[in-house]
Amino acid sequence: MPRAFDAYNTLSDAECQDRVRAARARLGRDAVLLCHHYQRADIYQHADLTGDSLKLSRLAAQTDSPHIVFCGVHFMAEVADMLSRSSQTAILPDLAAGCSMADMANLARVERCWRELGEVLAVETEVTPVTYINSAADLKAFCGAHGGIVCTSSNAETIARRAFCARPKILFFPDQHLGRWTGSRMGLPLDEMAVWDPDLPLGGLAPESIRKAKILLWKGHCSVHQMFRKSHIDAFRARHPDGLVIAHPECAFEVCAAADHVGSTEFIVKTVKEAAAGTRWLVGTELNLVERLAREVAPQGKTVQFMSSVVCMCSTMQRIDPQHLAWTLENLADGQVVNPIRVPEHEAALARQALDRMLAIS
Ligand code: 13P
Ligand code: SF4
Numbered sequence: 001m002p003r004a005f006d007a008y009n010t011l012s013d014a015e016c017q018d019r020v021r022a023a024r025a026r027l028g029r030d031a032v033l034l035c036h037h038y039q040r041a042d043i044y045q046h047a048d049l050t051g052d053s054l055k056l057s058r059l060a061a062q063t064d065s066p067h068i069v070f071c072g073v074h075f076m077a078e079v080a081d082m083l084s085r086s087s088q089t090a091i092l093p094d095l096a097a098g099c100s101m102a103d104m105a106n107l108a109r110v111e112r113c114w115r116e117l118g119e120v121l122a123v124e125t126e127v128t129p130v131t132y133i134n135s136a137a138d139l140k141a142f143c144g145a146h147g148g149i150v151c152t153s154s155n156a157e158t159i160a161r162r163a164f165c166a167r168p169k170i171l172f173f174p175d176q177h178l179g180r181w182t183g184s185r186m187g188l189p190l191d192e193m194a195v196w197d198p199d200l201p202l203g204g205l206a207p208e209s210i211r212k213a214k215i216l217l218w219k220g221h222c223s224v225h226q227m228f229r230k231s232h233i234d235a236f237r238a239r240h241p242d243g244l245v246i247a248h249p250e251c252a253f254e255v256c257a258a259a260d261h262v263g264s265t266e267f268i269v270k271t272v273k274e275a276a277a278g279t280r281w282l283v284g285t286e287l288n289l290v291e292r293l294a295r296e297v298a299p300q301g302k303t304v305q306f307m308s309s310v311v312c313m314c315s316t317m318q319r320i321d322p323q324h325l326a327w328t329l330e331n332l333a334d335g336q337v338v339n340p341i342r343v344p345e346h347e348a349a350l351a352r353q354a355l356d357r358m359l360a361i362s
Helices: 013-030 053-062 074-083 107-117 136-144 156-166 176-185 207-212 230-240 252-256 265-274 287-300 324-333 343-362
Strands: 031-037 049-051 067-071 089-091 125-133 150-153 171-172 194-197 215-218 244-247 282-285 303-306
Touching: 013 136, 013 324, 013 343, 031 053, 049 053, 049 207, 053 343, 067 074, 067 230, 067 252, 067 324, 074 136, 074 252, 089 150, 107 125, 107 136, 107 171, 107 324, 125 136, 125 176, 125 282, 136 150, 150 282, 150 343, 156 171, 156 343, 171 176, 176 215, 207 287, 207 324, 230 244, 230 252, 230 282, 244 252, 244 265, 244 324, 252 343, 265 282, 282 287, 287 303
Parallel strands: 031 049, 031 067, 067 089, 125 150, 125 171, 171 215, 194 215, 244 282, 282 303
Antiparallel strands: none
């Protein structure tokens, strides 16, 4: 019988850290810890491998450890499960660690959207469904089944360009902001990107708007990145005319357009770390990443400032705490797997098609 979580709820963080270290020593190479850049510091310190969504997908496919303990959110653990071998097990220390953006699209709504689009367009030849990796496995399977593809924040433009070679339009879900920024990077005017509202018949669009649109943008967003505003950038530039601004493409279009650099979490970390000593940065992405980066580059005289004046953390990613990690690893060291993430094979096979198309071209 696995140990119950209840007994861990009352443990102090310090005690959990000791128990995590002891369990890891017992496990050795039997478990690998993958951590997304947004993980809290008390979890991140235990990571074997870190990265953005694309890098972690590749690392999950490459590791030969039998247990992949994923300190991230649910869709990332699903990807690790689908890209690793069937003898390996992906584990998410807290099943409640989801992604609120991923939840903004679900299969029933996307299928309805596809049907409704089919009343106006020849969808199977005119529209490529492109799902951001921040989506459930069944939506990746939908893309696999309909000639579509997955993208991440670091390869969205490459993927969209390839999609346009195959079909003249893209249905992009669930993040309208990444879709819009990607389209604008390709030179598409904003009026050729129409927002599809899944709560309204025909997405709230007139048939002629659908025919005109090159990209149909699902009405979804990230609750963390929507907090950043162009006014934050304006205030920073007024105070620090030499300062540099870097933002994640999940931010609103106006924020991305006003930034000096836009890119994935891995890109943000790399760009600021490689920047000249003494530079000052305003960073528009999740707070744990920004605070860690600020600490790491301070010795080179670099200043890193968070874009918002209010705390913007990924509250779901935060759920992976020392208590859940200790519980997961101690059970694993006892030979008990808790919280395995297993995508049903019929779904995984289709989703893998969409993931493999992405990995082959990015
Ligand atoms: P990355 O692709 O940069 O890891 O972003 C994932 C994510 O969820 C950002 O909110
Ligand atoms: Fe999802 Fe936003 Fe958290 Fe990224 S920051 S995992 S998009 S809720």
